[in-house]
Amino acid sequence: MIQLHDYPLSGNCFKVRFLLEQLDLEYQSILVDFYPGYEHKSPRFLDINPLGQLPAIVEGGEAVRDAQAILVYLATAYDKSGKWFPRDRQGEVYQWLAFADQLTGSISAARLHDAMFYRLDVGKARSDGIRLLRIIDEHLWFAEKDGHEWLLPLPHPTIGDVACFPYIALAEEGGIDLAPFSSVSRWMERFMRLKGFKPMPGMMPLPMPKETP
Amino acid sequence: MTLDTFTRSQWYAIGRLPDFDGAEAKPVRLLSQDLTVSDKAGVLSVNDADGRSLLTQIRYGHLWTTLSDTPRPLYDMPEFDEPDRRLVTAGGVGVRCSGLRCVENFLDMAHFPFVHTDILGVEEHPSVESYDVSMDAEKDEIWATKCKFFQPMASAAASGGQITEYKYRVPHPYSTILYKTCPIRDNVWDLVGLFIQPVEEDECIVHSFILVFDDENTDTGLLHFQQNIFLQDRMILENQVPRKLPLDPRWELPTRADASSIAYRRWLKANELQWGVALFNEAA
Ligand SMILES: N[C@@H](CCC(=O)N[C@@H](CS)C(=O)NCC(=O)O)C(=O)O
Numbered sequence A: 001m002i003q004l005h006d007y008p009l010s011g012n013c014f015k016v017r018f019l020l021e022q023l024d025l026e027y028q029s030i031l032v033d034f035y036p037g038y039e040h041k042s043p044r045f046l047d048i049n050p051l052g053q054l055p056a057i058v059e060g061g062e063a064v065r066d067a068q069a070i071l072v073y074l075a076t077a078y079d080k081s082g083k084w085f086p087r088d089r090q091g092e093v094y095q096w097l098a099f100a101d102q103l104t105g106s107i108s109a110a111r112l113h114d115a116m117f118y119r120l121d122v123g124k125a126r127s128d129g130i131r132l133l134r135i136i137d138e139h140l141w142f143a144e145k146d147g148h149e150w151l152l153p154l155p156h157p158t159i160g161d162v163a164c165f166p167y168i169a170l171a172e173e174g175g176i177d178l179a180p181f182s183s184v185s186r187w188m189e190r191f192m193r194l195k196g197f198k199p200m201p202g203m204m205p206l207p208m209p210k211e212t213p
Numbered sequence B: 001m002t003l004d005t006f007t008r009s010q011w012y013a014i015g016r017l018p019d020f021d022g023a024e025a026k027p028v029r030l031l032s033q034d035l036t037v038s039d040k041a042g043v044l045s046v047n048d049a050d051g052r053s054l055l056t057q058i059r060y061g062h063l064w065t066t067l068s069d070t071p072r073p074l075y076d077m078p079e080f081d082e083p084d085r086r087l088v089t090a091g092g093v094g095v096r097c098s099g100l101r102c103v104e105n106f107l108d109m110a111h112f113p114f115v116h117t118d119i120l121g122v123e124e125h126p127s128v129e130s131y132d133v134s135m136d137a138e139k140d141e142i143w144a145t146k147c148k149f150f151q152p153m154a155s156a157a158a159s160g161g162q163i164t165e166y167k168y169r170v171p172h173p174y175s176t177i178l179y180k181t182c183p184i185r186d187n188v189w190d191l192v193g194l195f196i197q198p199v200e201e202d203e204c205i206v207h208s209f210i211l212v213f214d215d216e217n218t219d220t221g222l223l224h225f226q227q228n229i230f231l232q233d234r235m236i237l238e239n240q241v242p243r244k245l246p247l248d249p250r251w252e253l254p255t256r257a258d259a260s261s262i263a264y265r266r267w268l269k270a271n272e273l274q275w276g277v278a279l280f281n282e283a284a
């Protein structure tokens, strides 16, 4: 069985859990004390992923690390429909997988700084994140104008959408306001309506009413 | 806002013990002041910005300090000495609101079905039945008892839905503890609590713990159950406006406020707490 080295509050782990569930694959979640224990830096885990990052999967004794690589691995091995990783559009898919890793480097970093005290330049992390949000928002605006709902002009999401979704949906946890990005917000709502979608803490399903005292 | 006596005279948790292993003047912020923590051969000390050494104590898995030379004693939790209980400390989580808001949210059961859907509540059972609130005058703390709520997954050890009975305790303006029916043992309570470190008037670090009977889950499983719940709360807390706690009499009493929240606000007022409170003219 596939073993996922997992942290429930990691957006990168979320991507992998989401695809495993969409593909109806059984897996065993091995919980890693990411915070406050920093178990991903322990010798036990460094044996599995010398980069000391989550997620990693192990199947048949082989480890695969990096969320995007795992999505490619799972879709290639198990998605008979070929929808999640369309073979004739690999370039476009990879483009969004790489983009997703930049979201980790910016929005996810801001979130770890604010909630879990990672030491980094949070101003830069936020402004990098906002620049990426502008790019993807513009892309989605043109896509919607052409009648498309997902990052690729296909009638269904791909692993590109899966990879980009979590840290965008968690942006407010890192102090980044999503209100200016209306195409992104609509795309997020569509994603959250996918069958089997379960939100992670910090993902706001609907605009929250602002509390008055 | 100046620091009122009630706030100043308290002990505050500023981190778990392992957070300060080998610390050399590690910066910590408390009540808008910069402090440092140092670990000298296993002895932790806390200094303020002028180099003055502050009182410290180690309790409940955390390091506590105070700005006062004559602090009010830290409240007792005898359950920490009971054998077989497991303590999991969840690590500090930064939240952009007053710590007083966190206490109030923690006391409010009405949010369970909507914020902790399918864990601490279900949308089909949204109503909060009435419960008792009392003041323990001798200890100067608030107790809410006989709280009952239908919970599909009351704790990591729960195997199905149950009516969970709760007691809430507020012994400190920035601490609150919940005692809930233990799903696997009779006549004992599991504890879940928050030790809040007020950083600024509208910003805090929440150190949470659970102290439970559980022989099934790993420590990491218990930790993740607790962190999941708290991160759901964090999202709600950060969306409250204003970020400080509105206590000004010119504000009407909150409609959603329940008996324990009213008691908490009255208790803070009676103790003339001012730091972390929003003034009417600051709103909007
Ligand atoms: N490129 C990696 C990045 C993974 C990553 O940053 N993971 C975070 C948790 S979500 C982590 O383990 N961070 C610790 C570190 O980078 O030291 C991926 O997509 O899997």
Ligand SMILES: [Fe+2]
Residues within 6 Å of the ligand: B105, B106, B111, B115, B116, B229, B232, B233
């Ligand atoms: Fe909550």
